[in-house]
Amino acid sequence: MKQPIRLRGRGAMAAEAALEASFERARDSAPEELAFFKRLMDAIVYVHAPVSDDARTPRLVQFRHPDGFDAIPFFTSLGKAEAASSAAVKILGVSGRELLSGTRGATLMLNPNDGGVVLYPEEIATWLDRGFLARVERLAAVEFAVRPAQGAPDWLAPAISRSLEHANFVSSAYLLETHAGAEQPPGLLIWLVVDLAFAERAARLVTTAVQPLCSDLDVIIDVAVHDVSQPLPAGLDDPRILPIFTRIKPT
Missing domain, CATH: 3.30.70.1350 (Cation efflux protein, cytoplasmic domain)
Structure with a gap:
């Protein structure tokens, strides 16, 4: 993953708002979900890295998901990243494409503090390689x-x-x-x-x-x-x- 850059200003804030609006629309619509992930690839998202880490290739912070697996959190806006940060981390901005490609094989979670979505390694690989995103629908249990x-x-x-x-x-x-x-x-x-x-x-x-x-x-x-x-x-x-x-x- 290339050295990330941080972008702020009116244009960056507008881009964040557009990305977050797209994410909300994607929650209940397969076409909107696909549109969001296409937008995500070129958008700037925010990640946490150890504050003491000065390596050329950043090492990103992971957290233990309540279900018992480790995931890399990332955020659609600087504000969301700041709300979930601590004195032990610094916030970096990177394009969605670089993040998904550079962390290939890892599990990611978008906006974990706001009911976000988990992206598993197999889904990320299929998206990067073939541009396909499976649609998963949870159904109530029935007798059969x-x-x-x-x-x-x-x-x-x-x-x-x-x-x-x-x-x-x-x-x-x-x-x-x-x-x-x-x-x-x-x-x-x-x-x-x-x-x-x-x-x-x-x-x-x-x-x-x-x-x-x-x-x-x-x-x-x-x-x-x-x-x-x-x-x-x-x-x-x-x-x-x-x-x-x-x-x-x-x-």
């Missing part, structure tokens, strides 16, 4: 029965498995067919058994991998996560249901 996925496309299970190869927080994955009654068509369910601290990351990882491949698929695919420390639900005791992915633990 499961059975082996007889009608799943041939490419789906391999695509799921490939996406999980380096995700050591995922223990196993199942591809199931759901049926909630005769009045509703069956759907597909990707059931992930994960370390619960990484539940959201696991779901978003698989969604990011699979969603671009589904444009011609006439079936709903849902993703669910299950705490690896808990027994599998009764529906998965069907001997015909086998995992499509199982992590081999080192001996």
Whole structure:
């Protein structure tokens, strides 16, 4: 990442306001979300670095997210960065493009003190490499029965498995067919058994991998996560249901 620059003044403040307005619009709209991330690439955002760090390539401060993972915070405005700072950090301005590229492999969180958004490494890499951003929608839990996925496309299970190869927080994955009654068509369910601290990351990882491949698929695919420390639900005791992915633990 290049040495960041700090920009202030009327133009910088107007740019901050435009970026924050775009972010608010993006919360409930897929097109606005895509527009925001395009704007973010050329916008100036703000990060924290250790105040004593004078390295040519800045080292950025991380914090422990309540879910148990480490993330680099960044902010849409200098004011938000100042509100979250301390005497131990200094504030640097850098373009969104340089930040995402320079911290590749890390987890970032935008505006963490204001209900911001987490960006996981797989999502950032897909955005940088292909300009694709998966749309994730949280749904309320519903009751349904499961059975082996007889009608799943041939490419789906391999695509799921490939996406999980380096995700050591995922223990196993199942591809199931759901049926909630005769009045509703069956759907597909990707059931992930994960370390619960990484539940959201696991779901978003698989969604990011699979969603671009589904444009011609006439079936709903849902993703669910299950705490690896808990027994599998009764529906998965069907001997015909086998995992499509199982992590081999080192001996």
